Amino acid sequence: MMPRFWLLLTLGASAASADAVVTPAAAPFRPSTAPRPPRTVEFNLTAAPARLSIVPGTTTDVFAYNGIVPGPTIEVREGDSVVVHFTNKLDVETTVHWHGLHLPFTSDGSPYHPVAPGETYDYVFKPRPGSAGTYWYHPHPHHATANQVVRGLYGAVIVRAADDPLPAALPEKVLILSDNRLRPDGSFDLPERASHQGRVDFENGREGDLLLVNGQVMPTIRIRSGEIQRWRIINASAARVYRLAIPGHTFTHVGTDGGLFERPVEVEEIMIAGAERVEVLVRGTGAPGDRAAMQTLGYDRYIPQTRPADWDRPRNVLALEYTREAPMKPVRIPETLRHVPALDPAQATATRVMSLSQGMINGKLHDMSRVDVHARLGATEIWEVENLVGMDHPFHLHGFQFQVLERNGVPEPFRAWKDMVNVPKHETAKFIVRYENHTGKWMFHCHILDHEDHGMMGVLEVTE
Amino acid sequence: MSLAYRSAVRMGSCVAVAAAAACAQQTTASSGGRMETAVAGGRVDVPVAGRVTLEQVRRGRLLVITHACAGCHGGGDNPANPNWLSGARTPQDEFVIGPFKTRPRNITPDNVTGIGRFSMRQIFNALRYGLRPGETPDVEITSMVPGQGNFPSQPKYLAPPMPWPEWRHMSDQELWDIAAYLKHGVKPVAHRVADSEGPPDFWAGAYADTALVGPYPARPFPTANEEFRP
Numbered sequence: 001m002m003p004r005f006w007l008l009l010t011l012g013a014s015a016a017s018a019d020a021v022v023t024p025a026a027a028p029f030r031p032s033t034a035p036r037p038p039r040t041v042e043f044n045l046t047a048a049p050a051r052l053s054i055v056p057g058t059t060t061d062v063f064a065y066n067g068i069v070p071g072p073t074i075e076v077r078e079g080d081s082v083v084v085h086f087t088n089k090l091d092v093e094t095t096v097h098w099h100g101l102h103l104p105f106t107s108d109g110s111p112y113h114p115v116a117p118g119e120t121y122d123y124v125f126k127p128r129p130g131s132a133g134t135y136w137y138h139p140h141p142h143h144a145t146a147n148q149v150v151r152g153l154y155g156a157v158i159v160r161a162a163d164d165p166l167p168a169a170l171p172e173k174v175l176i177l178s179d180n181r182l183r184p185d186g187s188f189d190l191p192e193r194a195s196h197q198g199r200v201d202f203e204n205g206r207e208g209d210l211l212l213v214n215g216q217v218m219p220t221i222r223i224r225s226g227e228i229q230r231w232r233i234i235n236a237s238a239a240r241v242y243r244l245a246i247p248g249h250t251f252t253h254v255g256t257d258g259g260l261f262e263r264p265v266e267v268e269e270i271m272i273a274g275a276e277r278v279e280v281l282v283r284g285t286g287a288p289g290d291r292a293a294m295q296t297l298g299y300d301r302y303i304p305q306t307r308p309a310d311w312d313r314p315r316n317v318l319a320l321e322y323t324r325e326a327p328m329k330p331v332r333i334p335e336t337l338r339h340v341p342a343l344d345p346a347q348a349t350a351t352r353v354m355s356l357s358q359g360m361i362n363g364k365l366h367d368m369s370r371v372d373v374h375a376r377l378g379a380t381e382i383w384e385v386e387n388l389v390g391m392d393h394p395f396h397l398h399g400f401q402f403q404v405l406e407r408n409g410v411p412e413p414f415r416a417w418k419d420m421v422n423v424p425k426h427e428t429a430k431f432i433v434r435y436e437n438h439t440g441k442w443m444f445h446c447h448i449l450d451h452e453d454h455g456m457m458g459v460l461e462v463t464e
Numbered sequence: 465m466s467l468a469y470r471s472a473v474r475m476g477s478c479v480a481v482a483a484a485a486a487c488a489q490q491t492t493a494s495s496g497g498r499m500e501t502a503v504a505g506g507r508v509d510v511p512v513a514g515r516v517t518l519e520q521v522r523r524g525r526l527l528v529i530t531h532a533c534a535g536c537h538g539g540g541d542n543p544a545n546p547n548w549l550s551g552a553r554t555p556q557d558e559f560v561i562g563p564f565k566t567r568p569r570n571i572t573p574d575n576v577t578g579i580g581r582f583s584m585r586q587i588f589n590a591l592r593y594g595l596r597p598g599e600t601p602d603v604e605i606t607s608m609v610p611g612q613g614n615f616p617s618q619p620k621y622l623a624p625p626m627p628w629p630e631w632r633h634m635s636d637q638e639l640w641d642i643a644a645y646l647k648h649g650v651k652p653v654a655h656r657v658a659d660s661e662g663p664p665d666f667w668a669g670a671y672a673d674t675a676l677v678g679p680y681p682a683r684p685f686p687t688a689n690e691e692f693r694p
Contacts, residue, residue: 199618202618303659304659304661305661305662305663355575355581357581357598357599358596358598358599358620359599360598360599360601362581363581363582363583363586363601363602364601364602365601386575386576386581388576388581388598389598389599389659390659425659426576426577426656428576
């Protein structure tokens with residue numbers, strides 16, 4: 001019998017009332033990395049209204065997990081038995097979806113298991129060996145995901161491996177990217193659906209000019225010359241795609257949705273579509289006292305009719321500030337990170353074609369009572385996701401991570417576990433997936449939250 | 465709406481005059497409030513994938529030729545033309561309407577670049593209601609009121625000058641025949657046409673202006689302009 005521990009998260013005010021003013025981003029950049037054996041870990045998580053200051057001088061009535069935006073970073077190890085005791089103190093129905101994690105259907109937090117106001121729900125899961133990576137949690141209620149995420153309900157989940165190949169000496173930061181649009185009084189600009197802006201938001205997915213990292217505008221990360229930092233970046237925006245670059249620097253891309261690659265890849269910029277995650281190493285190649293900014297560069301994911309006029313303007317995301325300390329000797333990064341076992345296309349017993357159009361999958365709107373794909377537990381299948389229209393759609397499958405085989409006919413250059421694949425306008429993506437361990441009804445959908453709420457979603461039912 | 469657009473629509477309508485005149489049809493509203501287009505003398509032959517008849521494909525082909533679909537979509541009047549229905553190929557094939565640019569798309573049944581992934585119902589709804597097949601669910605529409613009878617609450621319309629006057633008053637049978645021909649009578653051609661830069665859908669809703677386009681079904685005969693003159 002494993003010892004039972006209580007890890008009650010006390011970051012920020014755990015029982016925030018609507019009147020409490022809490023500085024956003026009380027969540028630190030740096031989670032603990034101390035190694036320990038697997039065990040049972042329990043968390044208390046409460047969604048409730050709170051009042052925070054996002055833009056100095058104003059307050060915003062938000063929805064918050066444990067009183068903070070983003071919610072607390074939930075950090076567990078492969079093999080841990082995780083129990084999250086969730087309480088819904090909102091006045092609306094919600095769920096907590098554990099994005100990317102392989103878990104039982106009843107813990108997926110999909111619209112099939114709503115949590116009514118005042119109710120509690122226990123989410124129980126056990127991250128399996130090999131699943132170390134960066135995940136996140138957010139609401140997934142029927143037709144209301146965008147609204148609740150935009151109001152502040154999102155947080156990070158870090159699953160750690162017992163044998164992480166990257167040096168423990170690397171300072172580590174979790175960066176949750178989101179964007180928002182506030183009125184001058186600090187309240188959320190959530191227009192009526194029938195208004196012009198409401199329709200643009202519906203078409204593009206809601207974007208805002210306020211770019212936030214861990215709930216803060218343009219925060220500063222300090223780095224020492226010569227230092228290498230490990231950043232886990234999560235795109236929690238409703239729709240915005242980030243193309244991140246730090247002028248004068250490169251990123252060492254080491255991981256994606258489901259953890260590390262087999263080998264690091266050196267890149268000048270990195271794209272993160274909705275709900276995707278990346279792990280990168282940032283090398284402090286500047287001199288002591290230097291300053292730099294991480295920017296997001298323009299990316300044209302839009303149809304011409306609703307493309308913002310300034311879509312290609314680079315925007316600052318965060319400041320990188322070099323300390324005045326003398327340069328340090330860089331830590332050596334291993335050339336091989338881990339083995340990612342390949343799913344074998346020869347084992348695939350079916351090919352599923354998913355045609356994405358604007359707001360629909362295979363010509364259909366989502367119906368909770370309909371099953372779109374029936375599959376057997378243990379089966380390996382190939383999904384071909386075609387985008388028939390002139391806007392990118394980031395595609396998400398619940399429950400089972402997959403491996404991208406091809407994008408637009410081009411073989412994927414390296415193997416990785418993914419739960420998101422962005423399908424650019426008029427392109428196709430092909431992935432392979434195995435339905436292991438868990439039966440149930442699993443959603444697949446566009447992760448532009450407004451599209452998902454509109455019904456750009458289907459249901460995969462896995463049965464014995 | 466710009467004058468340029470109005471005139472473009474009128475020009476477009478000329479193409480359809482023959483169709484409207486030739487179409488001896490009657491429209492009725494059934495007891496359930498459902499719209500129905502009754503064709504004198506018979507049942508509507510709704511095509512089903514896998515059981516489409518050669519006869520139906522031939523009927524659709526004749527309609528496509530006589531209604532000059534390929535005048536814009538490629539191939540002129542000649543089904544043997546190598547560009548038959550596969551969409552705009554040169555800038556000369558594009559329409560500039562005020563600030564908008566319409567590029568006739570590939571309407572061969574290629575799965576990714578054409579209409580292969582759209583159901584015959586979605587093509588029917590495009591021709592009858594002007595609803596973009598990729599953005600309108602594959603369901604039977606029984607009302608013209610947004611949000612009712614499966615008419616989308618946020619309708620997504622084709623780029624002008626499609627499709628209002630040209631097709632909407634054709635009989636159900638004729639529209640099904642065209643859909644059957646496009647899906648089951650033409651070889652797929654992989655040819656990607658860039659998207660039209662038409663008005664956003666919510667502006668395009670204005671093109672449903674009844675004064676310009678007229679309602680569907682058409683107002684009963686005779687209107688003030690008409691009389692029966694045997």
